Amino acid sequence: MSVKVKNVSKAFGDMAIINDVNFEIASEQIVAIIGPSGCGKSTLLRLLADLETLDSGSVDIDDNLGASRSFVFQDPLLLDWRRLEDNILLPLEITPLASHNQEERLANVLKLTKLSEHRKKFPHELSGGMRMRASLARALITQPQLIFLDEPFGALDEMTRESLNLEIQEIHHKSPSTIILVTHNLNEAVFMSDKVLVMNQKGQISKEISIEKSHPRTSDFFQEAEFHQKLNELRSALQGCES
Numbered sequence: 673m674s675v676k677v678k679n680v681s682k683a684f685g686d687m688a689i690i691n692d693v694n695f696e697i698a699s700e701q702i703v704a705i706i707g708p709s710g711c712g713k714s715t716l717l718r719l720l721a722d723l724e725t726l727d728s729g730s731v732d733i734d735d736n737l738g739a740s741r742s743f744v745f746q747d748p749l750l751l752d753w754r755r756l757e758d759n760i761l762l763p764l765e766i767t768p769l770a771s772h773n774q775e776e777r778l779a780n781v782l783k784l785t786k787l788s789e790h791r792k793k794f795p796h797e798l799s800g801g802m803r804m805r806a807s808l809a810r811a812l813i814t815q816p817q818l819i820f821l822d823e824p825f826g827a828l829d830e831m832t833r834e835s836l837n838l839e840i841q842e843i844h845h846k847s848p849s850t851i852i853l854v855t856h857n858l859n860e861a862v863f864m865s866d867k868v869l870v871m872n873q874k875g876q877i878s879k880e881i882s883i884e885k886s887h888p889r890t891s892d893f894f895q896e897a898e899f900h901q902k903l904n905e906l907r908s909a910l911q912g913c914e915s
């Protein structure tokens with residue numbers, strides 16, 4: 673799905689949070705939104721996901737009939753009393769989606785997220801990384817064409833985050849969708865994205881950085897000159913928006 677954001681603004685009370693934001697995302701691109709704490713990243717993501725109403729402007733999503741969208745939050749929000757597989761199946765129970773091939777879909781997302789052997793476990797028996805994979809699997813079970821990720825790996829250690837970044841690259845390759853990711857992590861933003869949107873304290877997009885490297889990216893990308901050049905570009909852009 674492609675996304676076109678035109679002149680979007682949002683205030684909470686008299687506090688302007690998002691200020692005349694414009695950008696476009698092509699179908700199957702991965703885009704990261706990064707910026708100082710409190711600048712409005714989550715609010716922008718929620719506006720795009722229709723979880724918050726716009727004050728002005730428009731968000732046009734080129735929607736295929738019946739195509740689904742999924743949202744993954746920083747907290748995996750698993751139900752403690754349900755086994756992993758029953759947590760992952762939850763969206764199929766609460767939406768009117770076709771459920772005739774549930775077992776096939778479940779097996780597929782368990783495989784994609786490397787959780788097949790843990791499917792009978794309860795959330796408290798899983799590590800933090802596994803719980804986040806479960807949250808991803810639950811988002812993937814509806815076969816979404818658009819996925820919103822709100823700082824999904826913020827609570828994880830750097831090694832687990834990197835391995836999940838690699839897994840998302842693989843998942844995106846095997847089952848392409850448009851992904852919009854809010855992150856605080858500069859490495860993650862550059863590694864994952866076709867485009868990084870830098871937000872400033874005024875709730876504006878102060879810079880767009882394009883990263884041409886093709887997908888799926890592997891850990892070799894971390895060593896490449898392009899990665900370091902884009903990382904430096906991003907670092908400078910962020911220094912410029914702290915005022």
Ligand SMILES: Nc1ncnc2c1ncn2[C@@H]1O[C@H](COP(=O)(O)OP(=O)(O)OP(=O)(O)O)[C@@H](O)[C@H]1O
Pocket residue numbers: 684689707708709710711712713714715716
């Ligand atoms: N529902 C709401 N009502 C009132 N104010 C809100 C609401 N949601 C967010 N805000 C305010 O909007 C501003 C932006 O919040 P938001 O969570 O979008 O920022 P963020 O860039 O994602 O922050 P962080 O990086 O710290 O997670 C903050 O000042 C926050 O207090």
